[in-house]
Amino acid sequence: MTLVLVFSGLLFAIGTYGVLTRRNAITLLISVEILMNAANLNFVAFSRLWEPELMTGQVFALVGISIAACEAAVGLALILAIFRRFGTTDVGRIDFLRG
Amino acid sequence: MLDSDVQIALFAAFGGIAVIAALAAVLTRYLLRSIVAFGAFLTAIAGQFYILAADFVALIQIFVYVGGVVVLILFALMLSAVGQKHPLAVSEHRGLGAVVAYAVGGWLVWAAFGQDLPKAGQVPGETVAFLGRAFLDQQLVAFEVIGIILLAAVVAALVIVRGERL
């Protein structure tokens, strides 16, 4: 059980690093998906600890996967819209709010 | 025999693959490699789910993520034609990012060792039947809310990508 937590912690850290340092929008999205997977791993693991026959953790993992898919759909739509507007997906160079 | 030691070893093996693949996905400067590593990462996580007695979730992971989200990301890569031959730019905040990541990771791992967790309960064999009942009974709200979220997602994404008003 501790092992699960260690792995999900490591993955979460990697995802955090990706979110903080990458500038390409698509890599950012991948990093966010890594974060969500780390969380899902914990949901599934904890599902075995308390009342396994209720499956609450697994249900939450399924909800998490669904939401990650929706997030990817909307996020990539945004990325494509940004690309058509600015010709780049580098979030550091999208500065139309700076005026 | 297939005792818990074997289980832990296999879990750790999948975990190692997942960590390496995630590192590769985050650190590589070529977008396509990042996506391929992401696919490997997702598969390793699916293996971990399967070991944790969540076979249904594991296959959903493959179905939705590898067969769906990765295809979607590849589509986006192709439609935006970025980072294809030349490496990507990396932001100047790498040091800060590393510090924060170490802090978060260290804290989470420390927290993992600090807990006194109960032993895993007996897992029902037919996970799917229990999952189905859960979705129809206790978790009905989650089930229907996903429906609404999906609806919202498709409407929102179409509006954004087509650049028109509702």
Add this chain to the structure above:
Amino acid sequence: MSEELLADVFFLLGFGVAGLMLPMVPLLLLRYIRPQHPSAVKLQPYESGVVQTTAPRRPFHMAYYNFALVFIVFEVETVLLFAVSPVLRDASWMDLLKAGIFVVLVSDGLFYAWRKGALVWK
């Protein structure tokens, strides 16, 4: 019970290794048999037999992405139906109604996309 699932994982691993090895090992071994005489002309893309005039991998039109969007949403829907459908056989009308509401909710997305013309190939 989770022991059986663990056995499944090992079995599938073995199967997958075999599945990966059987195409890859001949591929590596045949490297020593087959001819290998690359030349600049041979390594050009074939296309349709004429010299490439435009670079591929340019931004392509968005119609593909519209379909991919609707696809991912419906994929999630079918997946959740998979979770629910095995218990429906012995379930009450009420349960059927619950599943039906879910299907109708998601189908609205299809009708929206249809009405907005996102499903037209252009």
Add this chain to the structure above:
Amino acid sequence: MEVNWPDWLNFDWLDLGWLELPWVDTNWFHDNWYGLLLLGFFWGVVVFTMVGALTAVYVYVERKVSARIQGRLGPMETGPHGLLQTLVDVVKLAVKEDVRPAAADALAFRLAPLLVVVPAVMAFVVVPFGVPMVIRDLNVGILYFLAVPSVTGVGLLLAGWASYDNYSFLGGLRASAQFISYEIPRTLAVVTVVMLSGSLSSAGLIGAQADTTWFVLLLPLSFVIYAVTTLAEVNRVPFDIPEAESELVAGFHTEYSGFRWSLFFLGEYASLTTASAFAVALFFGGGLGPVLPPVVWFVLKTAVIVFFAVVLRFTLPRFRQDQLMALAWKYFLPLSLVNLLLAGLVMKAVF
């Protein structure tokens, strides 16, 4: 999955019996992790070899049938009636030069054929050949059958993209757009079957059909949807737009040659076989049938379906891309949603 099989289906002596050789302790394989790994590896080798051999047979049958339909003779030179033709072709493909365009992306170019062929072969794990016999009866077998081959979409897209070729790129985009579009109605058709069978394991599926009747009689519409969408999934005529020779040269595998090309070919035929075999399991009762042993019934039924797909290839014209997408989203998806409703009613009527 525990199923109570009717007595007349008792063919224990045939199913898996041959594996339990007197000098082999079969329990050993199931008790150790390395035993299981070996068992999986063994089955992997068996299945892969079988798929390869079957593909060779298919190619021969397809050539002969097409020749018959078009009033030709087909391959005649190598061996009696050209029986050795495919064998010779395999040798030729194996020793052919493997050309990778200089501009291609090496990683994706190498990965793509594997992503097409391995999932197609792995799907065999859950195909119920005999009545209780499945290579491995997973609890979530039916979902496995749909989930694992869905990885192929990634392979198609990568192959087209990696080649650095306009035609391949277009072919790859079209192929995976078609693949994902037809995946939805197909999955929904399978969901109706799951509703009736009440379990996701493939043994349970056959068991439910032993209890009632072939599901094709209860859900004819599901079968029609499954059959047509499967043709589209495996890029068979009339849905072979990704490889439309007159428009896109050869689609996403234009730049591939030799052994790598043959992997795409193998993957396509392997997925045709799995899909047909699973169609038998889903709708035609798998190995259920009187007198003959289940395995024989299963092979016979599958052969009929595959033969039908072969004949179809030479009788129908090809769809246009826009028609193809419209067919998937505007006809089959609504149809399969209605079918879902119908299946609910049928289910309440039968059970």
